[in-house]
Amino acid sequence: MKIKTRFAPSPTGYLHVGGARTALYSWLFARNHGGEFVLRIEDTDLERSTQQAIDAIMDGMNWLSLDWDEGPYYQTRRFDRYNAVIDEMLQAGTAYKCYCSRERLEQLRESQMANGEKPRYDGHCRDGHQHHDASEPCVVRFSNPQEGSVVFDDQIRGPIEFSNQELDDLIIRRTDGSPTYNFCVVIDDWDMQITHVIRGEDHINNTPRQINILKAIGAQVPVYAHVSMILGDDGKKLSKRHGAVGVKQYRDDGYLPEALLNYLVRLGWSHGDQEIFSIDEMKHWFSLDAVSKSASAFNTEKLLWLNHHYINALPAEYVATQLQWHIDQENIDTRNGPELAALVKLLGERCKTLKEMAASCRYFYEDFTEFDADAAKKHLRPVARQPLEVVRDKLVAIGSWTPENVHHAIQSTADELGVGMGKVGMPLRVAVTGAGQSPGLDVTVHAIGQTRSVERINKALDWISAREQQ
Structure with a gap:
């Protein structure tokens, strides 16, 4: 099979x-x-x-x-097929026309509920033989078996049983001639030779009705599994x-x-x-x-x-294809900066979503007009002037622009000035990214590029000078 x-x-x-x-x-x-x-x-x-x-x-x-x-x-394109089967069922006696008015059905429902009974159609037209004009509106109902029960072995839940007396005669065609959902599903599963129906548990109550219709038309009953x-x-x-x-x-x-x-x-x-x-x-x-x-x-x-x-x-190259959509949403022009695959490797450890990655990468591609206020206030102070000037000159002097050489420039600046790496690294980070957080500083500066990094350091030095004059 x-x-x-x-x-x-x-x-x-x-x-x-x-x-x-x-x-x-x-x-x-x-x-x-x-x-x-x-x-x-x-x-x-x-x-x-x-x-x-x-x-x-x-x-x-x-x-x-x-x-x-x-x-x-599409079910709406298969109405002729559904109605052809309904007509065959009318001929075979497994379906019948119901002429009950809406008023009668509402009164029946109210009476059943008042008596503590489950509301269900009472089969009034099932055996009715009174004459009705061909133009008189009617629905078509399925003649559900009145004895026995429906048992199916749910592949997730095990055996499930419904008494046929709990199932009323389901409407399978409305007065406007359109077939109903539960009937269309049955014919589709039959015609498409579906062997296993895997669906939500909210469909469990539909299953016995659908099984009875399948049996009535001589169709194979699929295996059911309700999630x-x-x-x-x-x-x-x-x-x-x-x-x-x-x-x-x-x-x-x-x-x-x-x-x-x-x-x-x-x-x-x-x-x-x-x-x-x-x-x-x-x-x-x-x-x-x-x-x-x-x-x-x-x-x-x-x-x-x-x-x-x-x-x-x-693979970073694949993630980059998914990231591109988010980059587009942020309107970031990535022509001047690292490849997106390289960006994924840079920001992957820091970012849990691609949206977060796109929102935090703009400084790699576009120059910013302002520094983050808190980061600048904390790290772009007059004491940062000398470390920034020294590291700038060392970055300018790099002949082969690699992360290793960038790291050496930062480290040698700290060694030369006799200060901790943070005294060089934090002002440099704010200078080149505009903010107080980024991936590793050597790979960040490398990705931003030599010329742009130097220009941004000069911008930070100007910001410090302006701050001193206030």
């Missing part, structure tokens, strides 16, 4: 974290078994589905590199208030896709005590029987830790 899974989001919003994890698990299961992964857009909710949401879902999937083998399929929800740090269901609205927000906030994938795969799945997984390792080791049925708590600090790891562990 060829394994075939699917990810079937409704385009009513962004691709959120829970959806991304479901997509990842479905994708990994297919890849682990050498199977196929299908992308399906379940856009039957015509009022809430938007092209913007579709684009956001596709962008999120592409950013995470969750490639699909088939699709994207537990993700909770926020506070133990409540993950929502907008916990941070990112959608997966792409994590891109915008400076996370690498590898970090988010690694984090998501561990939100409910484990392989021994291993924490760091490459994509190939995920595909090799992933299995449904290692997925926990307990809810997982989202921990932003853990994600941040993983992101910092990947910034430093992945």
Whole structure:
């Protein structure tokens, strides 16, 4: 049997974290078994589905590199197929037309609730044979079995059973002729030969209804696996208030896709005590029987830790391609300064996100107009004049501009003046970066360049002179 899974989001919003994890698990299961992964857009909710949401879902999937083998399929383009099956079911007697008015259904619901009963359709039209005009509005309902139960072996939760008496006759076609979500899902899974349905636990109640429809049309019932929800740090269901609205927000906030994938795969799945997984390792080791049925708590600090790891562990050239977007957002012209790959190596240990890296690198590429007030007040004092003048002259004299030679110039300045490295290094750092923090001073000065470093030191000396005259 060829394994075939699917990810079937409704385009009513962004691709959120829970959806991304479901997509990842479905994708990994297919890849682990050498199977196929299908992308399906379940856009039957015509009022809430938007092209913007579709684009956001596709962008999120592409950013995470969750490639699909088939699709994207759109349910709204398959209405003729769904309605053809419904017509066949009407002929076979596994579905029937229901002419109950909205008023009758509301009265039925109120009566059942008043009696402490579960609200459900009472089958009034199931065996009704009174004549109705062809133009009279009606819905089509599925004739759900009235005896027995539905049992399925959930691959994460074990056996689950529903009594058929708890399931009413589901509407499968509305009065306007449009098929409903639960029915479309069944036909799609059948037509697309889906073998394993991996989805969120909020779909568990849909499963017995869908299984009964599959059996009624003579279709193969897929294997089901329902993944537990993700909770926020506070133990409540993950929502907008916990941070990112959608997966792409994590891109915008400076996370690498590898970090988010690694984090998501561990939100409910484990392989021994291993924490760091490459994509190939995920595909090799992933299995449904290692997925926990307990809810997982989202921990932003853990994600941040993983992101910092990947910034430093992945090839700097690759990280630089991801950094470029953030550089563009900051409107930094990088033509005059170090290559972005070199910048990644310079700032990787200090920065936990690419957004932070982009925000803190401007001085490598552009001259600044002002020094940080606190840093300048503390370190650009008259006593710093001589160390800055001496180190400037030594930097000017360097013939081969290397980090080693820059370091020698700084060290020899301190030795010559008989002062600690901090007495030279801190004024120099503020002079060339405009701020009080940077990576190692030798590599920072080297990356800024010889001419610009000297010019900035002269600017700092002018600032000290102006300060003395105040």
